[in-house]
Amino acid sequence: MTDMTFDYIIVGAGSAGCVLANRLTASGRHRVLVLEAGGSDRRFWIQVPIGYGRTFYDRRVNWMYETEPEPGLAGRTSYWPRGKVLGGSSSINAMVYIRGQREDYDDWEALGNPGWGWTDVLPYFKKSEDNGRGGDAHRGSGGPLHIEDVAHKVHPLCEDYLRACAEAGIAFNPDFNGAAQDGAGHYQVTMRSGRRMSAASAFLHPARRRSNLRLETGALATKVLLEGNRITGVAFVQKGRRKTAHAKLEVILAAGSINSPQLLQLSGIGAGSVLQPLGIDVHLEAPGVGLNLQDHLGVDHVYRSRKRTLNNDLHPWWGKLWAGVQYLGWRGGPLSLSVNQGGGFIRTRPELERANMQLYFSPVSFLKAPPKTRPLMNPDPDAGFLVGISPCRPTSRGHLHIMSPDPTVPPRIYPNYLSTEHDVAEMIEGSRFLRRLAATPTFSILIKEELQPGLQVETDEDLADDIRQRSGTVYHPSGTCAMGPDPKRHVVDSRLRVHGMERLRVVDASIFPALTSGNTNAPVIMVAEKGADMILRDAV
Ligand SMILES: Cc1cc2nc3c(=O)[nH]c(=O)nc-3n(C[C@H](O)[C@H](O)[C@H](O)COP(=O)(O)OP(=O)(O)OC[C@H]3O[C@@H](n4cnc5c(N)ncnc54)[C@H](O)[C@@H]3O)c2cc1C
Known part of the structure; x- marks a missing residue:
């Protein structure tokens, strides 16, 4: 040939x-x-x-x-x-x-x-x-x-996330691909039977x-x-x-x-x-x-949690074993899911005509991951989770x-990335929203500590610095x-x-x-x- x-x-x-x-x-x-x-x-x-x-x-x-x-x-x-x-x-x-x-x-x-x-x-x-x-x-x-639809099998912590969103004024949306995109909910995924x-x-x-x-x-x-x-x-x-x-x-x-x-x-x-x-x-x-x-560029805020998260399920060897059994047995458990389990689309300013920010909630954290690894099945030992933001329509x-x-x-x-003032300002607005979410009654009980960026990062300038140091692609070139x-x-x-x-x-x-x-x-x-x-x- x-x-x-x-x-x-x-x-x-x-x-x-x-x-x-x-x-x-x-x-x-x-x-x-x-x-x-x-x-x-x-x-x-x-x-x-x-x-x-x-x-x-x-x-x-x-x-x-x-x-x-x-x-x-x-x-x-x-x-x-x-x-x-x-x-x-x-x-x-x-x-x-x-x-x-x-x-x-x-x-x-x-x-x-x-x-x-x-x-x-x-x-x-x-x-x-x-x-x-x-x-x-x-x-x-x-x-x-x-x-x-994976709403029935996502981690229970997603419920806390949705409650916190409601407390922050973000209503539940059962379908981001339905009549309207705004709101918080569960992501649907391109999967069939696990x-x-x-x-x-x-x-x-x-x-x-x-x-x-x-x-x-x-x-x-x-x-x-x-x-x-x-x-x-x-x-x-x-x-x-x-x-x-x-x-x-x-x-x-x-x-x-x-x-x-x-x-x-x-x-x-x-x-x-x-x-x-x-x-x-x-x-x-x-x-x-x-x-x-x-x-799309994104940044995560990472928290130590008072409740169990996927970290507790997946970090120990017996947890991995059990996850394997659930997957091989009935295509269930955490291996049968994406880690992006909760999501959302919000307006960071009320005068906006449409959502300008996407949210990602993952009941898991990876701060201890060695460089050049993405150990989704080997998360941090202590309970932790993360919420990420990503502006929808960057101008850079x-x-x-x-x-x-x-x-x-x-x-x-x-x-x-971040070569326009608009894009930097939106990332800061997104980070500020995450701080607002963390201060809701539900999350303030759940969160033991903000691990990243950490509460010493306070002013807009600090947040912009953090964003330049830590943000990364959301893989949509x-x-x-x-x-x-x-x-x-x-x-x-x-x-x-x-x-x-x-x-x-x-x-x-x-x-x-x-x-x-x-x-x-x-x-x-x-x-x-x-x-x-x-x-x-x-x-x-
Ligand atoms: C890690 C990651 C996570 C993502 N998560 C999501 C998500 O959750 N949801 C979502 O909607 N999107 C996600 N995306 C983005 C989404 O998958 C892509 O936007 C989409 O798949 C791009 O489709 P495409 O056809 O343009 O290119 P691709 O799917 O990348 O296809 C290009 C193909 O062309 C082949 N090719 C390239 N050059 C040549 C050549 N010279 N000769 C022969 N073959 C060649 C490549 O090998 C490849 O198979 C993610 C992407 C990545 C990488």
């Missing part, structure tokens, strides 16, 4: 690529090749929900990117895990299912993207979804992606028996092949051999926010000022490639670019091949076609014109559902 011809070639079998693979092969009319740099997802720690602590630093399934030192983070770098495996980042993520706010998509449309308003995208969210509670005006049922439901398990594996789908793993795409401005195929490396595959209809990049812009630049589609110094011929001057990088914009023509060299990533009408700034048009090229689309988190208010997996899956529809319509 050194030369192959298909109708479509999809690069990347992540959240978006798996949806595309399924939808583009469904009719049987088109032959589709999927190239995935990573390997099989049939791994215990991918299937077990809490296993994302293990895959977090596992190079076998993870690209393990690192940003450049960030001035906004006091010169620290930020570690960016990204899935390199079937299912992509949906195979190593924390499984929280959040679509965002209707205004997010109305904003996308207002930025010059007709057809991307809330009423346009809602049917695609519903199409992908199999909500455990059934479908209604807001939710879908019968789709490939099962969404599970097993992770990645995009691969939902969309790719069920399609693999179709004879018109060819999946190549361990296949690193190195560039798209061009004839003039028309894309003809993809060059890739597999087991050390260079190969090419040809596409009669289209090549679709679904390699994610870091690798899709990287591939465009490696192919000579990008800013001449980036490509020429590296000796790469500029096929298309596309200055927007790699710009508009956006990410970063960029990334390749630094070598070698496709195995990671791009340089500059997130530019997006926007680096932004959708929009202006080829000088945007990379794809509203049908996700690369401006100035023929037969080339980008369909993944990189096309987000702006971050959505919440976690990004569900929005990426929606983008791919809609993208697949557009691709199929354009084929007739």
